């Protein structure tokens with residue numbers, strides 16, 4: 747038991763620093779681009795439902811840095827992780843929003859985060875292809 751205990755201790759001292767870094771979302775990851783994007787809210791995170799996401803149909807993002815170095819992301823529906831401390835209070839499904847995304851290097855998991863959200867007037871016209879125009883693709887992750 748004592749051997750097992752010290753083994754576990756040794757193992758946890760190796761693993762824990764890595765876990766802590768991962769939980770903080772790699773604070774040292776440099777921001778490679780920031781984008782101010784408009785879109786429509788499709789779903790909101792729900793308490794107790796880990797899979798529920800902040801999902802947005804966004805307009806095209808010209809400056810988006812792709813993994814292959816190319817630029818741009820077409821309009822689509824996709825989930826966006828929120829940076830720590832970003833509140834969605836007052837944001838409802840169907841709202842038109844302007845939000846700010848920080849992008850970090852593409853080799854990280856979820857290499858982007860929403861750092862601010864602002865609700866736009868409901869009469870705001872977004873540039874999103876309608877279903878008649880072929881609609882937008884959906885990306886789950």
Ligand SMILES: [Cu+2]
Pocket residue numbers: 804819820821822823824885
């Ligand atoms: Cu997208």
